[in-house]
Amino acid sequence: MELDHSIKHALIGSYKASFSDLRRALELCIVFVYLSSETVERKKAIDWIMSRTNTPAFSKALNKLIKQKRYKDIDKTCNWKSNLQDLYWKLSDFSHNKGKLKGYRELNNLNFFMAGTSAPSIKYETLELFCDSYIQTVKEIVTIQALYNPIILVGVPFDEKFGLEGPMSGFFNEGQAELVNKLISSKYRTYFDQLIENDEEIKSIVEYFDSLPDLTEDDLKEQVERQKGFLERMKKKNT
Numbered sequence: 001m002e003l004d005h006s007i008k009h010a011l012i013g014s015y016k017a018s019f020s021d022l023r024r025a026l027e028l029c030i031v032f033v034y035l036s037s038e039t040v041e042r043k044k045a046i047d048w049i050m051s052r053t054n055t056p057a058f059s060k061a062l063n064k065l066i067k068q069k070r071y072k073d074i075d076k077t078c079n080w081k082s083n084l085q086d087l088y089w090k091l092s093d094f095s096h097n098k099g100k101l102k103g104y105r106e107l108n109n110l111n112f113f114m115a116g117t118s119a120p121s122i123k124y125e126t127l128e129l130f131c132d133s134y135i136q137t138v139k140e141i142v143t144i145q146a147l148y149n150p151i152i153l154v155g156v157p158f159d160e161k162f163g164l165e166g167p168m169s170g171f172f173n174e175g176q177a178e179l180v181n182k183l184i185s186s187k188y189r190t191y192f193d194q195l196i197e198n199d200e201e202i203k204s205i206v207e208y209f210d211s212l213p214d215l216t217e218d219d220l221k222e223q224v225e226r227q228k229g230f231l232e233r234m235k236k237k238n239t
Contacts, residue, residue, distance in 0.1 A: 002028065003138070010130045013122045015107040018130050019094035022137045026088055027058050029141045033148045034061035037068065058088060070147045074191050083187070084140055091133065142183040146192060151205050152180050153196055161212045164223040171205075 006021035034056060035045040047053040065071045066081050074080040097103050108121040146153055155174030158166055172180065184192055196202060215223075 003134070006130075006134060010127060010134075013108055015123075015126050015130060016094055016104060019091050019133065022130075022133055023088065023091035023095055026084075026091065026137055026140060027055075029144050030058060030061050030065070030084075031056055033144060034065055036148075037065070039064065039068075059085075070150070070195070074143075074147065074188065077191050078188050080143070080188070084144075087133075087136055087140055091137070139183055139185045142180060143185065143188055146180065146184065150195055150199055150202050153177060153184075153192060154202055154206060156206065156209045157214075158209075160214045161209060163215045163220050164227055 002021045002025035006018045006025065009015070009018035009021060031048075034040065035048060044053070048055065062081060062084065066075055071080070094107075100106055107123065107126045109123045109126075149170050152170065152172050155177035156171050158169070158171050158173055181192075
């Protein structure tokens, strides 16, 4: 939702808000991974979700994550933590108004300001800067998610094994996994290629799916009929 709103704000020239949305998107991704890690008590995560506690500081959460194996490994080989922090601070400069170049006047090229307000203004140079920042933010988020759940880098035969009645999961088919890999930055590519080849979690999940039988044509037909029956019951219930 933060990424979605960043685009909406950028398209109407609300550039400071758009950069703030990108900052929060990156921050929330780190906070989610940190709070769902094994080192954090479940109650602490629930209290944050229910707005009973403050959001963990970005740097604090990142420093905690960097002690865990995958995050430590990618940091040693690719300087991951520094790259992530550089992006976060760059986005923060717009939120914190770091000088006139990060303020409304320069971002929007405002020439007319009267009675405390100004007319909306689109500046293509700023829009281009936002687009570049958006792409960089998405790539870093994909990197974080791939470190947290590396099986998204590898397609599994989810449809062949479960058909229409698969469980809610974090698994992707081959086409989806291919798209994820395309979003991995070139500076991390070698690390993730080695991770895909050597990670024991990935190997065990792939072996699990390989051990499952494929659905037969009759199985799929039965699922289709059940789906039709379910939709018909829902339709009657809502009329």
